Amino acid sequence: MMKITEVAKKLGTTQRTIRFYEEKGLIAPKKASNGYRIYTEEEVGDLRTILALREVGLSTKEIKKALDHNDDFTNYLHNQRSWLYEEMLQIRDTVATVERMIEVSRREEEEESMMDMARELKALKEKRTNWRDRWNFDEQAEDYDDNIKTTGYRFNVHEHYNEALSKAHAWVEASAEERGVDIGAGTGNLTGLFLQQGIPMVAVDQSKEMLKVCAEKHPQTDTRLGHFLSLPLNDKEADFIVSSYALHHLTDEDKELALAEMDRTLGDNGRVVIADLMFRDDSHRKSVLESYQESGNEEAVEAIEDEYYADRSRLIRWWEEHGYKVEAHPFNSILHLLYAEKVERRIPNE
Structure with missing residues (x-):
């Protein structure tokens, strides 16, 4: 006492x-x-x-x-870490905007330019902090793995699922001294392939329940609450980044912000491998949708229009403009694998 x-x-x-x-x-x-x-x-x-x-x-x-409630404080700390990273990124965005404002303040029509910059900053803040899960993955977490069916549907987004994850794992060519990050990790199916090699992995997901299942399956995983637009990672923290079946939950515009976040957290000589639902380009998207409509496959049309399947050409263009070499591999009309590496590394063989 x-x-x-x-x-x-x-x-x-x-x-x-x-x-x-x-x-x-x-x-x-x-x-x-x-x-x-x-x-x-x-x-x-x-x-x-x-x-x-x-x-x-x-x-x-x-x-x-x-x-x-005698709760474990870990969940609260996960929330706090996620919030702090968001705050850090917002501060960086604000500092960058202030620097730009200082540059234009000596020029004519600076008031209009500064207001445009302020609007851009506001929009960026809203993107980073207001992203929401429309598909309620918390409720899907417990049965998620059981519901991954690679056959038996008229429109099956998980066709070639295991092949895609295996190829994503192989293309990374991870070595024992590296550290990887799986964004939108879900229950950790792709993460687990690297853990089997003894490679430390950070699993990032916006769903607490998905992360809980991931931690139960792979206790050695460093699970972190977060999302593509505000990654709970330091600059250059990752040697490689992977993602599967997650990027298509972002609009095309937000996908580019996600790629910028990956670039921020990826170390020198790093690489990104993404297995996801996408089309080669807008023309290919229209062609595939027309094919489903003509065959009366409304299930396929509704599924595609409910989410944001990527324009593969747009992702490739962003990477190439930012100093990456890119390789693509299609598994079927909607599932593709993308490999992007900073120019120092070698593109993997098929």
């Missing part, structure tokens, strides 16, 4: 801070007969945790909820 003065000294904080957390209901020490608060070892431990979590930005409301 300890008095408040002893607790404050032990934890390197103030009595006022401890009383504040009492007022917020985070701790409730009993009072001795003399009226002094008495703190048990368990309460001192809770205070130590509270102080640590407050230091990294968790709110007293979040901490109280976790303590009241």
Whole structure:
């Protein structure tokens, strides 16, 4: 048992801070007969945790909820990390805009140019922070692997699924000293192929439930809550990046922002491999849709129009304009593999 003065000294904080957390209901020490608060070892431990979590930005409301429900703080820390990376990127975007504004401030018509830049910044902030999952992958997580059927449907997006993942894994040509990132990792099916080689992997997904299943299947995985437009990764943290069946949830415009985020987090001599639903170009998209319409396959038409199958030519053009070499491999009319590498690396053989 300890008095408040002893607790404050032990934890390197103030009595006022401890009383504040009492007022917020985070701790409730009993009072001795003399009226002094008495703190048990368990309460001192809770205070130590509270102080640590407050230091990294968790709110007293979040901490109280976790303590009241005896929750694991890991989920709260995952949320906080994701939010902090978003904040970091927003600060960078804002600094870059300020730099551009300084450049144009000496020119004529600077007011109009600066306003345009402000609008661009606002739009970028909204993209990074407001992306939402329309398909509710949290609810799909538990049965996701069981529902991946490679045959038996009139329109089957998972045809060649296993082949695509195997080829994506092979094309990376990962070595033991490298570290990879799987974006939109889901339950970790592609991640697992690299883990079998002993290669450390970061699995990024916006679905907490998908990440939970991934962690259960592959406990050695570093799971991180996040999404394509705001990756919870430092600059040049990844030696290679992979993604399967995820990029088509973004609009074409947002896909280019996603590629820029991959470029930011990819190290020198790095590479990206994406297996996803896409068409060669807009003409190919129209041709495939017309074919399904003519055959009366409304299921296919609805599925394609519900999501954002990529224009492969647009992705390739972005990479080439940013110093990458690109290789493409089609599995069928809607599933393609793309390999992009910074120019120093070799394009893999078929």
